[in-house]
Amino acid sequence: MESRKFRQFIEQAATLTLRQRTDLAACLNSTSLREQTCALIETTWRQACPHCGSRRLQRHGQAHGLQRHRCVACARSCNALTGTPLARLRHRGKWLTYLDSMLHSNTVRRAAALAGVHKNTSFRWRHRFLMQARHDRVGPLSGITEADETYLLESQKESRNMDRQPRRRGGSARRRGISREHDCILVARDRSGRTVDFVTGRAPLRHAQLQRCLRPAVDSAILLVTDGHAAYRVFARVSGIAHHALNPVGRGAGGRRAARAKRQRLSQPVQAMAAWSGNAWTMPE
Numbered sequence: 001m002e003s004r005k006f007r008q009f010i011e012q013a014a015t016l017t018l019r020q021r022t023d024l025a026a027c028l029n030s031t032s033l034r035e036q037t038c039a040l041i042e043t044t045w046r047q048a049c050p051h052c053g054s055r056r057l058q059r060h061g062q063a064h065g066l067q068r069h070r071c072v073a074c075a076r077s078c079n080a081l082t083g084t085p086l087a088r089l090r091h092r093g094k095w096l097t098y099l100d101s102m103l104h105s106n107t108v109r110r111a112a113a114l115a116g117v118h119k120n121t122s123f124r125w126r127h128r129f130l131m132q133a134r135h136d137r138v139g140p141l142s143g144i145t146e147a148d149e150t151y152l153l154e155s156q157k158e159s160r161n162m163d164r165q166p167r168r169r170g171g172s173a174r175r176r177g178i179s180r181e182h183d184c185i186l187v188a189r190d191r192s193g194r195t196v197d198f199v200t201g202r203a204p205l206r207h208a209q210l211q212r213c214l215r216p217a218v219d220s221a222i223l224l225v226t227d228g229h230a231a232y233r234v235f236a237r238v239s240g241i242a243h244h245a246l247n248p249v250g251r252g253a254g255g256r257r258a259a260r261a262k263r264q265r266l267s268q269p270v271q272a273m274a275a276w277s278g279n280a281w282t283m284p285e
């Protein structure tokens, strides 16, 4: 903006109503937060083509506050977020506030309020930032590693494509046990406290999901400790990983009760995570 026009702009600012001034201040503030965020993203990027790995990049204009590059080797373009879970995530001016709120273990709803985004956005962001954290994570889980799964019943309530009536917190599924109404959440933690979590998908946990999610996140020399779910046993056998089942689930009510007690002991990180995400969750027997 020319300096003459800028002076006029400042003079006009005196005529703004209180509401307009507040809006202007919020706008300027979020712009500078966006600039800070973009600068941070640029400085932490290792400057390599996400498509072919080449480091021969040429500057190729700007888009949404980030430098675009064109790869000399494969001719495709990219920026610092291409190929990461944060690519195409909007409202960058709100990311730092949101991340700060996540680090303070706020719930999805509270984080949404603090960052000024819709709760559905907050839910999506939480998963994307967690994915990004794994993306950046150095080294897999090692040593004694506990894994456990739980099932979130109400996640559909948070999604855009809601195809049924919302259910009250802590409601029950229409079908008994674990069905396609549940999202399976897998949590694994080693003794150093390093924790990973995955939404493995709908319906009960299967071996293929463990191969996809858990295998890349763990060292092959771990001792995997679980509740003895069949999927873990198959996973451990196929992957050549040592496995200790805390509770080979027995038959009858006694067996189920014991399984539940053991499961409760194992699933502390799962419970903490469920509380954090602010969701009603249920753990079917």
Ligand SMILES: [Zn+2]
Pocket (backbone or CB within 6 Å): 049, 050, 051, 052, 053, 054, 071, 072, 073, 074, 075, 076
């Ligand atoms: Zn390339």
